[in-house]
Amino acid sequence: MSTIALEPAPLRTESLSDRTARVAEVAAAHLVRTDREAAFPVEALDEMRRTGLLGLLVPTEYGGLGGTVADMVATSIELGRVDMSVAVIFAMHCQQVEAVVRHGSEPLRRRLLPEIADGRRYLASVTTEAGKGGHLLTSESALSDADGELLLDRFAPIVTGGEHADGFLVTMLAPGATSPNQVSLVYADREQLTTLERSGDWQPLGMRASHSVALKLRGQVPCAQVVGRQGDFRAIVTSVFGPMAHLGWSACWLGTAAGALSRVLRMLRSPANRGRTDLGSELLLTRLSRTRQRLETVHALLARTERTVAESADLSLPRVQLQLNALKITAAEECYRAVDELVDAVGMRHGYLKDSPTRLEHALRDLRSAALNYSNDRLHLADGKLALLDPEVRFA
Ligand SMILES: Cc1cc2nc3c(=O)[nH]c(=O)nc-3n(C[C@H](O)[C@H](O)[C@H](O)COP(=O)(O)OP(=O)(O)OC[C@H]3O[C@@H](n4cnc5c(N)ncnc54)[C@H](O)[C@@H]3O)c2cc1C
Structure with a gap:
């Protein structure tokens, strides 16, 4: 995660990872209640306002942190480790901000972006x-x-x-x-x-x-x-909404699955668990390996796609769109499967019960939304058509 050079005020000298850690800490303190009550994480949003994270993608000339898409991805992964809802709230806000930054009229940018940077507007x-x-x-x-x-x-x-x-x-x-x-x-x-x-x-x-x-x-x-131009939302979808959604969501899901694996590994290695689980069990080791393999696959594809988006002059090319869609579909499937596999790995007590410190039950329910949040089925249909346009099968 990069550190952003900022104005002299104390808050503005904080590194991005410190700001993210503060939001994650607040999210962690409230996540059991917000999940149980299906309540919006007001406290975590307030911390995003205070830390300037809402203005991560606002350019510095408008008072924002001037962060990059890579910063958004890294922050979404970190928040996802703690609470997928908070991470998605952040990532979707960033997607909206980027649309205003890249396609908003100058009067709108001049008025709105400083308010976002100040933490006064969550979109x-x-x-x-x-x-x-x-x-x-x-x-x-x-x-x-x-x-x-x-x-x-x-x-x-x-x-x-x-x-x-x-x-x-x-x-x-x-x-x-x-x-x-x-x-x-x-x-x-x-x-x-x-x-x-x-x-x-x-x-x-x-x-x-x-x-x-x-x-x-x-x-x-x-x-x-x-x-953007009246009637031309397609241009925003291709340049901002699609890439930002697929990178941002995938980062949130990867973070959630990585957080789940990390909590399982800490539980397995904890003194309290000594003698309770056979850490040499081939079944357990294979399941842990497969889970890690799934996350490595998503991480590699996420990093690759992030680079493609940063380097491509034309994001509408079929091979670029195919990579972006492959990221979304793969992340949705593999992150869900990774956590599902962890449930089998640790069983009833730590895999299925709400009060386990592994919180697999919560992560699995959250990750079930990934395939629906812009339907994987719709993306497969689009990909089929895009594949027909690229008979040479060139990769981005
Ligand atoms: C947690 C969460 C948060 C969300 N937040 C927002 C938000 O803030 N703002 C917002 O606007 N939306 C939001 N959405 C909505 C999301 O982006 C999708 O639009 C929505 O989940 C799709 O709903 P659907 O499955 O009913 O509809 P559809 O996309 O219509 O799909 C319904 C089902 O029908 C099938 N299907 C229908 N049509 C086709 C087709 N042409 N090709 C292939 N299959 C098809 C698919 O199998 C699909 O599963 C959110 C969704 C979730 C899960």
């Missing part, structure tokens, strides 16, 4: 829609013109941290769109929404602390708050 993502499910590149709700501004009126079935967010990036059809693909990304401050109503309860299997509730949003925003 949520609104792309999923009831009728179209996870499909990113279409929308069923249109923006409309209202007194020279844009009227935003949208139901969002799942918004991580939606009730606690200070701003929202929302996909909707461009005004006057003639096809469902003319999607725009528009930013709204919480204060610009006249309606922000939650509907229904949030009682999922895992990711309970992500508090990903259904929301009704309505409000009016200036046209300068369209991020």
Whole structure:
């Protein structure tokens, strides 16, 4: 993890790893309750605000930490080791910030980025829609013109941290769109929404602390708050949303599985466990080996894809898209399987019961969401089409 040179204020001289450790410590103190109550980790978010982590990707000229995508990946892994919900909240916020940094209009950047850097704005993502499910590149709700501004009126079935967010990036059809693909990304401050109503309860299997509730949003925003070109959300998906989501999520999942393996290894080697587990058991050793192998595979692919994203001039190339999708699918499958295998390795007491210090039960429930959080099935269909476009089978 890199250390970022910062302004003279004491907080600003802290290294990124110290800031991350502080957030992780707060997350650890609250994770049993936030999981049990399916409650948003307000304390961990407050620590992200205080430490400046919310402004990790905000350039220094706007008051942020000026961190890189590699910093985001490293931080997401560390937070994921402790609590996958907190890690995903952080990674998805970073994805939104990067979209504003790279595609926002200058008036929007000048106003919004310093507020994010100050920890005053945590951003949520609104792309999923009831009728179209996870499909990113279409929308069923249109923006409309209202007194020279844009009227935003949208139901969002799942918004991580939606009730606690200070701003929202929302996909909707461009005004006057003639096809469902003319999607725009528009930013709204919480204060610009006249309606922000939650509907229904949030009682999922895992990711309970992500508090990903259904929301009704309505409000009016200036046209300068369209991020990127009107109707051209595809350009943002290719350059920012896709890469940042797949790198960020994979990092969170890898962190969660690595944290689980680490806790299992510490439990197995602890004095309290002496004489209880046969550490020479070939079955146990093979299971530990396979778990580690899965994590090494994901780590290698994550590092490779991170480099591809940093070095590629054109992220829309089929071979680049195929690598990004392979990362997401592989990380979702392998991190889940790694923890599932650990359950078999240690058995009932430390594999299945909630109160074990290994916390495998919690990690497994959280990781079950990985294949759904942008469906692996959808990515396989896209990959099949992309594979047909690359008969030479060139790798990125
Ligand atoms: C923990 C968590 C947090 C989330 N946070 C947010 C958030 O903050 N903001 C947000 O907008 N969204 C969020 N999502 C939603 C997420 O990004 C996906 O859009 C959503 O999980 C997809 O829901 P779905 O499985 O019902 O829908 P679909 O993607 O529609 O898939 C449903 C099932 O149908 C099948 N299927 C349907 N259509 C196709 C197709 N064309 N090709 C192949 N298979 C298909 C697949 O098997 C899939 O499993 C979150 C999801 C999770 C799990």
